[in-house]
Amino acid sequence: MTTTAQETPPARKAARGRQGSPSAVRRHELAAFLRHRREHVTPEQVxxxxxxxxxxxxxxxxxxxxxxxxxxxxxxxxxxxxxIQVSVQVLDSLARALLLDSSERAHLFKLAGAIDPAPGAASTGVTDAQRVLLKQLEPLPACVQNSRYDIIAYNRTYALMLCDMDAVPPQDRNCMLLAYTHPEWRTSLPHREEVLRLMAATLRASMAEHLADPAWKMLLHRLRTESDEFVEYWERHEVMGPLDKRKQFHNSRVGLLTLDHTDLWLGPRNGPRLVTYVPVDDETRARLERLHAMATGA
Structure with missing residues (x-):
């Protein structure tokens, strides 16, 4: 049968239908967004x-x-x-390569039809009461973390204890990631090699329950990609439970801090926990008070 000028072959109709489908429209929007961002990032910036x-x-x-x-x-x-299928790990890598801000990153994940599992990308679940508690603990450093070591809320003293936390993008606020990649955070660890080896062992033990979780896989992907030191420790296949609760940090502003670390779980073991640091001596307490004064501009 001959097709007239008014008729459209079924295959062509189907192709046009696919091109106009919501998923096809989203793919074209994603492609245009990536091209636009790529063309607006200079080589010098990266x-x-x-x-x-x-x-x-x-x-x-x-x-x-x-x-x-x-x-x-x-x-x-x-x-x-x-x-083609795009994993959250690849989307995270593209967001960082193209220097996307938080709004652009959220747009990228929406266009890809994916949920951004990075810290700060969605609702943290931290209540107003918990934020008040963080403030009331001052000058003691305190934060709220989840089981993946994402830092999802913190008080002013904690903000300056290991690095300038406010200057860290929300998607990078993860204890493991910061310990292996952030220069100031790494400098704050007096016994860094031993601490990092134990952190890798702790992460491996914790991850056994989350092997299929995209957020955990994304964290592991970033650590393996961004830190050769992490890869070395990770490949040892060591496992360990929670680390020693007495910790020392060398703060660049006030000096050595010796603290007792306590975890207070706020829900299920895979939910958030309140992490507090209590000084073990008067000298550390005085240094924390000075740090708190710096953080609040007192």
């Missing part, structure tokens, strides 16, 4: 040389792929709106 023959206004596709640790072909398909 530590790459510009070169003399660059005609692309921003980054090349292969540079984004390299920064995100994904294949060039796969990333090209993503910008071509191909129907």
């Amino acid at each position: 530590g790459l040389p510009r070169g003399v023959r660059r005609r692309t206004p921003g980054l090349r596709r292969e540079e984004v792929a390299q920064l995100s640790a994904v294949g060039v072909t796969w990333y090209t398909w993503l910008e071509q709106a191909r129907n």
Whole structure:
């Protein structure tokens, strides 16, 4: 049977239908958003040389792929709106490679039809009463963490105890990640090598219950990608329960702090916990009071 000018072959109709489907529209929006952001990030912003023959206004596709640790072909398909699956780990890598702010990051995950499991990406579940409690504990450092070691709320003393927490992007506020990658946090650990080895062992023990959890897999992916030191300790396959509760930190502003660490669980073991630090001597207490005064501008 001959097709007239007014008729459309069924295969073509189906193709057009697929192109107009919500998932297809979202893929094209995602592709356009990635291209736009790529073209507005300069090589210098991500530590790459510009070169003399660059005609692309921003980054090349292969540079984004390299920064995100994904294949060039796969990333090209993503910008071509191909129907491919994108994991939350890859979305996280793309967000960081393209220097997305919190709003742009949220938009990226929405377009990909994924839930961002990073700290601060969604509701933390911290109640107003818990925030009041954090404030009332001053000058004692305190924070609320979940079982994955994400820091989801903290008081002013804690904000300056290990690093300038306010300057850390919400998606990076994770104790494991900061201990292995943040220069100031790492400097605050007097016995860093031993502490980091034990932290890797603790994470491996904790992760046994969360092997299929996207947020835990994303954390592990980032640690393996961003820290050779973590990879070395992780490959030892050591496991350990909670670490020694007496801790020492060298604060760049007030000096050595010797503290007793206590976890108070606020719900199920996979839920949030209140983490507090109590000075073991008068000298540490006086230093915490000075730190609190600095944090509050007193």
